[in-house]
Amino acid sequence: MTLKHTGIESSLAMAEAVRLANTDVIAAYPITPQTHIVESLAELVANGQLDAEYIPVESEHSAMSACLGSSAVGARTFTATASQGLILMHEVLLVAASLRLPIVMAVANRALSGPLNIWGDHSDAMVTRDSGWIQIFVENGQQAFDQTICAFYIAEHPDVLLPTIINIDGFHISHVIEPIAMLDQKTVDGFLPPYKRSITLDPDNPITMGCFAMPNMYAESRKALDTALHNSKKVILEVWRKYGELTGRHYKPVEKYKAENAETLLVTMGGYSENAMDAIDKMQGEGKKVGLIRICLWRPFPYDELIEAVSGARNVIVLDRAISLGGPAPVCSEIRAALYTSDKRPQVASIVGGLGGRDISPDDFEKLVGIGLEQIKAGRTADTIMFGVRE
Amino acid sequence: METLSIYAPKLVTNREYIASGHRACSGCGEVLAVRYVCKALGRNTIISNATGCMEIISSPLPETSWEVPWIHTLFENASAVASGIESGIKALKRKHGYTKEVKVVAMGGDGGTADIGLQSLSGALERGHDFLYVCYDNEAYMNTGIQRSSETPYGASTTTAPSGKNSMGQHTWKKNMAAIAAAHNIKYVATSCSSYPFDIMTKVEKAIKVKGPSYIHILSVCPTGWRCPSNLTIKMGRLAVETGIFPVYEIEDGQYKLNIDLPSLRPVEDYLKLQGRYRHLTKDSTAVIQAKAIEEYNRIRQLSGLKAIK
Numbered sequence: 001m002t003l004k005h006t007g008i009e010s011s012l013a014m015a016e017a018v019r020l021a022n023t024d025v026i027a028a029y030p031i032t033p034q035t036h037i038v039e040s041l042a043e044l045v046a047n048g049q050l051d052a053e054y055i056p057v058e059s060e061h062s063a064m065s066a067c068l069g070s071s072a073v074g075a076r077t078f079t080a081t082a083s084q085g086l087i088l089m090h091e092v093l094l095v096a097a098s099l100r101l102p103i104v105m106a107v108a109n110r111a112l113s114g115p116l117n118i119w120g121d122h123s124d125a126m127v128t129r130d131s132g133w134i135q136i137f138v139e140n141g142q143q144a145f146d147q148t149i150c151a152f153y154i155a156e157h158p159d160v161l162l163p164t165i166i167n168i169d170g171f172h173i174s175h176v177i178e179p180i181a182m183l184d185q186k187t188v189d190g191f192l193p194p195y196k197r198s199i200t201l202d203p204d205n206p207i208t209m210g211c212f213a214m215p216n217m218y219a220e221s222r223k224a225l226d227t228a229l230h231n232s233k234k235v236i237l238e239v240w241r242k243y244g245e246l247t248g249r250h251y252k253p254v255e256k257y258k259a260e261n262a263e264t265l266l267v268t269m270g271g272y273s274e275n276a277m278d279a280i281d282k283m284q285g286e287g288k289k290v291g292l293i294r295i296c297l298w299r300p301f302p303y304d305e306l307i308e309a310v311s312g313a314r315n316v317i318v319l320d321r322a323i324s325l326g327g328p329a330p331v332c333s334e335i336r337a338a339l340y341t342s343d344k345r346p347q348v349a350s351i352v353g354g355l356g357g358r359d360i361s362p363d364d365f366e367k368l369v370g371i372g373l374e375q376i377k378a379g380r381t382a383d384t385i386m387f388g389v390r391e
Numbered sequence: 392m393e394t395l396s397i398y399a400p401k402l403v404t405n406r407e408y409i410a411s412g413h414r415a416c417s418g419c420g421e422v423l424a425v426r427y428v429c430k431a432l433g434r435n436t437i438i439s440n441a442t443g444c445m446e447i448i449s450s451p452l453p454e455t456s457w458e459v460p461w462i463h464t465l466f467e468n469a470s471a472v473a474s475g476i477e478s479g480i481k482a483l484k485r486k487h488g489y490t491k492e493v494k495v496v497a498m499g500g501d502g503g504t505a506d507i508g509l510q511s512l513s514g515a516l517e518r519g520h521d522f523l524y525v526c527y528d529n530e531a532y533m534n535t536g537i538q539r540s541s542e543t544p545y546g547a548s549t550t551t552a553p554s555g556k557n558s559m560g561q562h563t564w565k566k567n568m569a570a571i572a573a574a575h576n577i578k579y580v581a582t583s584c585s586s587y588p589f590d591i592m593t594k595v596e597k598a599i600k601v602k603g604p605s606y607i608h609i610l611s612v613c614p615t616g617w618r619c620p621s622n623l624t625i626k627m628g629r630l631a632v633e634t635g636i637f638p639v640y641e642i643e644d645g646q647y648k649l650n651i652d653l654p655s656l657r658p659v660e661d662y663l664k665l666q667g668r669y670r671h672l673t674k675d676s677t678a679v680i681q682a683k684a685i686e687e688y689n690r691i692r693q694l695s696g697l698k699a700i701k
Binding site (some may be wrong): 379 | 406434435436437439445447450451452453455457458459460461462463465467468470471472473474475476477478479480481482483486487491493508510511512515517518648701
C-alpha cells in the first residue's frame with residue numbers, strides 16, 4: 001500500500017526507494033549535492049536495513065566501472081553522482097549502455113567547472129545526453145521516489161536492458177524536505193520483478209562481453225543500441241501505467257499544465273517547473289493565454305508527445321538550464337528539430353537561465369515569458385537569451 | 392650423480408582457456424603468459440581485461456578466443472570492474488542462492504596497470520576485494536605502436552621517447568609495481584616472466600588461494616616492440632632474469648623471497664645487444680644499466696635474507 005505522506009528529504013526518499021528495491025550492489029563516490037543519497041544508503045547497509053554490498057570506490061570513474069561488473073554478473077546495481085563526477089564517469093556511461101547493463105543512477109544535477117560551482121543546473125545532464133542511457137527528469141521528491149522504483153523495472157525489463165538516469169535538481173530537489181508518500185515493502189515486491197538476466201558472466205556458460213568492432217560491425221552495434229533506446233519507450237509507458245494504477249500517481253513523457261487553449265506555451269524540464277506553475281496560475285488569473293509543458297522523459301526523446309503538446313500554440317518559449325557554448329540551447333534545439341517536420345510550427349524563443357543555482361522565481365518566470373514573447377514579436381527567434389544575466 | 396628410476400614430469404592441463412586463432416604477433420610472450428595464467432586459473436574464473444594488446448588480439452566482434460567468461464570495458468578500469476564482479480557475486484551468494492566458487496581476475500598491460508590504471512588498481516587493492524590482478528609488462532604501449540610507459544626500461548628507445556642526437560631514449564627507471572602493490576599490505580605479490588611457465592602457474596595457484604587481493608607482475612617479451620627476432624622470445628625472457636635485469640621473486644605477507652636465485656649474473660650486454668631498442672646505447676650507458684642491475688638484484692637478495700653477489 002501507499003503509505004501516508006511523511007516529511008522527508010528527497011535524497012533520503014530516493015535512498016529508501018533503493019532499499020525497497022532490494023538493491024544488491026551500490027558503488028559510489030561522494031560529490032555535492034549527491035552525498036545525502038549515498039550516505040543514507042551506506043547507513044542503511046551498515047544498520048542491516050539493506051542487504052547490499054556498498055563499494056566505497058576511489059573515483060566516479062571506478063564507481064561506474066564497478067557497476068558494470070556487478071550488473072554483468074546479475075546483481076541489481078545502483079549509484080548516484082553529480083556534475084564533475086558524472087563527466088568523470090562519462091566514458092564508462094557509454095560502455096554501460098553498449099553492454100546493455102541496467103544500472104540505475106541518480107544524478108543530483110549541478111553546474112560544471114569552471115568556475116567551480118556546486119549548485120544546480122542541467123549542464124552535467126546535457127553532457128550525458130548522447131550516452132545511450134534512458135534519462136528522466138523529476139520535479140520534486142515524490143517523483144524522485146516514484147521514478148527510482150520505476151527505473152529498476154524499466155532498466156531491467158528484458159525488452160529494454162538499458163541503464164537509466166533519474167535527474168533530480170541539486171539542492172532544489174535533493175536537499176528539500178517534502179511530504180512524500182512512499183510505498184511499503186510488500187507493495188514494491190509485488191510491483192517490481194526481480195532482476196533476472198539471461199546472459200551473465202558465468203563460468204558454466206562463458207561469454208565474452210565488450211568485443212571491439214571493426215568498421216564492418218561498429219555501425220550495426222550503434223544502430224542496435226539506438227533502436228533499443230527508441231523501443232524502450234513502449235516499456236517506459238507500460239511501467240508508468242502500472243505504477244499509476246498502483247499508486248494513483250501517473251507519469252507521462254511530456255506533462256501539460258493548464259495548456260489547453262494556450263496561445264503561448266512555456267517549456268521547462270526538472271525542478272523549476274513548480275515555480276513556473278505558480279507563474280502560469282497568476283498569468284492565467286490575469287487572463288493571459290499562457291500554459292506550461294514539462295518534459296519528463298529526456299531520452300528517448302518523446303517527439304510525438306512533444307509535437308502533440310506544443311504544435312497547437314502560436315508561441316513556444318523554452319527554458320534551458322544549461323548552455324551549449326557556441327551553439328543553440330540543448331532542449332530548445334531538440335524542440336525546434338521536432339517541430340521542423342510538423343505541419344503546425346509555432347514560433348520558438350530560446351532562453352537560458354537558472355545556471356549555477358541561480359533562482360528563477362514565479363515572478364521571474366513572468367518576466368521570462370515576456371522576454372520570450374518580445375523576441376518572437378521582434379523576429380529574433382534565432383537568438384538565445386541569457387535570462388537575468390549581468391553584462 | 393644419482394640415477395633416477397622414475398621421471399616425474401609436472402602435469403599441466405591440456406585444456407586451453409584462450410583459444411588459438413587469436414591475432415597476437417608471432418613470438419608474443421604476453422599471450423604465452425596469459426595462456427599459462429589461464430591454465431592455472433581453470434574454468435571457474437571471470438576475467439576483467441583492460442584495453443590493450445590482449446584485448447585487441449582476442450575479441451574482434453563477433454569472434455572470441457576466450458573460453459572463460461571475460462569482460463573488457465575500458466583502459467583504466469579493469470580493477471574497478473573486477474571489484475564490481477566480486478561484490479556482485481558476494482551479494483548474489485548471500486541473497487539469491489548463488490553457489491559457484493568463482494575466481495575473479497583483472498588483467499592489463501603495463502600501461503593499463505602502472506600508468507592509466509594505477510588509481511583503480513590501488514583502490515581495489517586497498518578495499519581488499521578478493522581478486523587477483525595480473526600485469527603483463529611488455530615495457531611500452533605496444534598496441535598503439537611502441538610508445539613509452541612508466542615501465543619502459545632505462546635506455547630503451549620507443550616512439551615517444553626515441554633515441555636521437557640529444558636523447559638516449561628512456562631516461563627514467565622502471566616503476567616498481569611489485570613494491571607499490573606490496574605497499575597496500577596485501578598478502579601475496581609476485582614477479583614472473585613469460586619464459587618460465589611453471590613459475591607463472593605456481594604463483595597463480597598460490598595467489599588465488601589467498602583471501603583478498605593479490606598481484607602478479609609478469610615480464611612479457613615483445614619481439615615487435617623490443618625489436619628482436621620472434622624466435623628469441625623464450626631466450627630473451629631468460630636473459631632478462633639471468634642478467635638480473637628482471638629479478639623473479641615473491642612478497643608473501645611482506646616477506647621477500649627470491650625465487651630464481653642465481654650464483655652469478657650474466658653481463659647485461661648479453662640481453663641488451665639482441666634488441667633493436669637498445670641499439671643506440673653507448674658503452675657508458677650500458678655500464679650504468681649494468682651497475683643498476685646488480686644493485687637492484689642485490690637489493691632483492693638482501694630483502695630475501697640472501698648475501699649480495701658481485
